Amino acid sequence: MGTAAEMLGVTPTFLRTLGAAKLIEPLRSSGGHRRYSRYQLRLAARARELVDQGTPVEAACRIIVLEDQLAEALRINNARDHPGEH
Numbered sequence: 001m002g003t004a005a006e007m008l009g010v011t012p013t014f015l016r017t018l019g020a021a022k023l024i025e026p027l028r029s030s031g032g033h034r035r036y037s038r039y040q041l042r043l044a045a046r047a048r049e050l051v052d053q054g055t056p057v058e059a060a061c062r063i064i065v066l067e068d069q070l071a072e073a074l075r076i077n078n079a080r081d082h083p084g085e086h
Contacts, residue, residue: 001026001034004041010048018047023061043068 005012026034050060
C-alpha cells in the first residue's frame, strides 16, 4: 500500500478511503499486503484528480464509476457497429 500511495502521491489513508467506498478492492498477498492492479491505480489516480479539484471523495468515486460504465457502453456499441475491427 505504501508503494502505491507513494506512486500516486496520496496517503495510505486515501487508498483505504477508496477501498471503503468500494471503488478499489485490492487483492491481498499471502502476507496480508494489499496488491493493486494497474486498473485500480488508474482509478485511484483519477479519484485524486477529482478530489484535488474539490470534489468530495464519495462523489468522486461515483463519477469514476459512471465514467467507467460510459466507456464500457461506448466500447460495446463501437464493437457492435464495427464488427471485426478490434
